[in-house]
Amino acid sequence: MDMQLFLVTPIFALLLWKNRKIGVWVTSACILISTIFRFWANYVYNLSYVVYYGISVSQLFDVATLSYILPTHRATNYLLGVLLAYALKTINLKSEVTKRQMLLFWSIFGSVILLNWFGPYYMSYMSFKYNNLEAALYAAFGPLTWGLVGVVFVYLTEKNYGGWFADIFRWKHWKYFTKIAYSLYLVQFPVYFYNVGKRRNADEYNPSIIFYIPEVLTILILSCLLTLFVEMPFQNLHKVLFQKDKIHIEAKGMNKTIQNKTERLKQG
Numbered sequence: 001m002d003m004q005l006f007l008v009t010p011i012f013a014l015l016l017w018k019n020r021k022i023g024v025w026v027t028s029a030c031i032l033i034s035t036i037f038r039f040w041a042n043y044v045y046n047l048s049y050v051v052y053y054g055i056s057v058s059q060l061f062d063v064a065t066l067s068y069i070l071p072t073h074r075a076t077n078y079l080l081g082v083l084l085a086y087a088l089k090t091i092n093l094k095s096e097v098t099k100r101q102m103l104l105f106w107s108i109f110g111s112v113i114l115l116n117w118f119g120p121y122y123m124s125y126m127s128f129k130y131n132n133l134e135a136a137l138y139a140a141f142g143p144l145t146w147g148l149v150g151v152v153f154v155y156l157t158e159k160n161y162g163g164w165f166a167d168i169f170r171w172k173h174w175k176y177f178t179k180i181a182y183s184l185y186l187v188q189f190p191v192y193f194y195n196v197g198k199r200r201n202a203d204e205y206n207p208s209i210i211f212y213i214p215e216v217l218t219i220l221i222l223s224c225l226l227t228l229f230v231e232m233p234f235q236n237l238h239k240v241l242f243q244k245d246k247i248h249i250e251a252k253g254m255n256k257t258i259q260n261k262t263e264r265l266k267q268g
Contacts (some may be wrong), residue, residue, distance in 0.1 A: 004071040005078045012079065016086045023086075027079050031144075034075040039140035041067045048135040049142065052123035055130075067139065077147035084151045088158055097161050105152060112149045116142050183226035188219050 012030075016023030041047060047063045048055060067073050120138060122128060157166040195215060203209075 002071075002074075002078075005075060009078075009082060012082050013086075016082070020090075024083070027083055031076050031079050034072055034079070035140050035144050037070075038067060038073045038076075038143070039136045041070075041073065042139040043132050043136035046130070046132050046135075047139065048123075048130065049139045050120040050123050050135070052120075052130065053126055053128050076143050077150075080147040080151050084154060087155055093159055097156070097159075102156075102161060102163070105156070109149045109153060112145045116146055180220075180223040180227045183231055184219060184223040187222045187226060191215060191219050191222065 012023065012027050015026055042049070045062060045066050046059075047067055048059070049063065049068075051060070153162065153166075156162055157169065162169075192215075195212075
């Protein structure tokens with residue numbers, strides 16, 4: 001799914017580069033269409049992005065196959081990221097952002113986060129009755145609102161308006177996590193599925209299972225190994241191949257320059 005989105009990104013980047021107005025309109029239209037797709041799938045097939053009380057395993061698989069893993073459904077935040085990259089590259093703030101404007105943004109930012117996190121809390125009640133319209137609205141607008149406030153936050157942070165909250169994300173030691181981030185993304189799901197598949201009995205709920213230490217450590221260790229033995233060697237291979245060609249071209253150019261100077265000296 002991410003590979004497909006990665007492959008189509010140059011199309012949107014080219015549109016934005018050639019014609020800002022058309023590029024923004026086309027990208028925004030695709031974001032809207034992606035949002036509509038999520039709403040339609042969740043409404044028609046009775047899906048739910050929230051694991052509510054009483055949801056069956058078959059429904060969870062339906063969510064994954066009919067919505068969650070589809071590139072058209074995941075394109076919303078991906079394309080918002082494309083617009084963000086374009087904005088960071090080409091758009092500069094013409095005036096200072098006032099404290100009142102920042103207060104307004106942080107109020108919206110906090111409200112959206114709290115609403116997305118705690119809004120579906122009532123779905124955990126034993127008395128909860130599934131409603132496909134509620135589930136569809138959350139599936140459609142949850143990712144969209146997350147993406148929008150995230151885009152604005154990153155943009156303001158890059159323009160030095162993020163405040164102390166942005167300083168947390170600028171912490172220099174995050175760079176170690178970013179090195180294993182992609183490997184962690186690839187590793188986590190096989191580990192989750194393996195642990196779920198090997199369980200043969202129901203267990204009593206405990207909040208500690210949300211952050212199961214052995215599982216987290218397994219994911220981190222495998223992510224480090226995948227980064228060290230697969231990702232980084234391939235990155236270095238890419239550098240070696242291209243640097244080799246570059247060195248060869250530079251050496252060829254130097255030889256040609258020396259030959260030209262030698263011929264001039266002979267003629268002189």
